[in-house]
Amino acid sequence: MKKIIQSTVKESISAKERFFKNNITQIEACATAMVDALRQDKKILLFGNGGSAADCQHIAAEFVNRFMMERKPLPAIALTCDTSVITSIGNDYSFDDIFLKQIQALGKKQDIAIAISTSGNSPNVVKAAKEAKNKGLFVAGFSGAAGQLKGICDICFCVDSPVTARIQEVHILLGHILCDLCERMLFNE
16 A cells, blocks of 8 residues: 555656746746726636536636635636536536536636636536636636647646546645735735
8 A cells, every 4th residue: 555655746847847847937827817807896717527617616716715825805706616506507508518508607707717627628617717817807718638628728737647637636635725816916915
């Protein structure tokens, strides 16, 4: 078991080191876009499936409550949480529309959309990202090494790993870093 643990930790650290070395400028640009939107009373909308849905809820909570400092709440909504909305759309239309219709209802020009899909190809995430882009939202994608999100988003953070767990580990660290940068820029620390 020790070898498995050590190997897993080594893979996770390696994936993070590669990703952050290659994406630091994009991370700064994304944080700046988020801060610009929040200063204009815009909101952050996050969507993804499975573990990515949990990441959406986690990141939204960091913005609404607080991350590292005491400060006023920031508007962020995980589109993964309202079971009545999700199941009614899935039942009446299609699972592929569960985020699309929420972007149509809640997304406003210059809001931030964070689309999370480890493959970059989840149909419901891709469809909502396209709609967000068409509506004039700034779209940030969190994905794996490839996928359709890359061609849709204003900024797409592609994690070069074949292992879903390693991709998700990078995504949550990226979310934490974006929260931290936004807090520091908005609240002058």
